[in-house]
Amino acid sequence: MIDKMMRPMALVIGVILASLGAQAKGRLVQTPVSGYPAGSIVVFEKEKALYFVMGESSIRYPVATGKEGQRWTGYARVQSKHWKPAWAPPAVVRRDNPDIPDYIASGDPRNPMGLAALVLDRDQFAIHGTTQAGRSSIGTAASYGCVRMLNEDIADLYARTSVGALVVMLRR
Structure with a gap:
């Protein structure tokens, strides 16, 4: 039964x-x-x-993490999943970027959430995609605490992840 449900999802992700x-x-x-x-x-x-x-193996993805002063460690859970999310910048982002709009619509090329977001149950953090311009940030400490991924990687992770999944952030 699960295989029958996952095949169409795998096809959709492949097409994307x-x-x-x-x-x-x-x-x-x-x-x-x-x-x-x-x-x-x-x-x-x-x-x-x-x-x-x-289990015994994992899929490893390159990411960008929080910049100095914006990092976190510990545990969270995936609270919700959003495909092509809109974005309302948190206060700290608006403070540092006063010209940023209060709301960036789904699909807008300036939307830093990219293709998808896994919203965590802690402090407005998410695991999300990025803009075309943001691709070069992968592998650096560049975010306000979110985990930033390439859009093709967040699409893959989105299909594999369930709401409620454990998320662990370690310093190493």
Whole structure:
């Protein structure tokens, strides 16, 4: 039953990735941490890598993490999933960027959420895609605490992740 449900989702994700003209950068690796259940997301802040745990193996994706003073560590859960989300900048972002609009619509090329967002149950943080201009930030400390991914990678992770999934942010 689950296979029948996942095949159409895999096809949709494949079509989306093909339309983006890019392949997901995630690659299958041995799980570098133990003790987290399959379906968990573990982010190594210093490594700038996100791991989607599948048991003995994981998929590793390159990411951008929080800049100095905006980093967090600990645990969260995926509270909600949003495809092509709109975005209302938090107060700290508006303070640092006074010209930013109060609301950026879904699909707007300036929308920093990119293709999808996994909203966490802590402090307005999310795991999300990026703009075309933001692609170069991947592998750096560039965000206000969110985990930023390439759009092709967030599309892949979005399809694999369930609401309620454990998210762990580690300094290493």
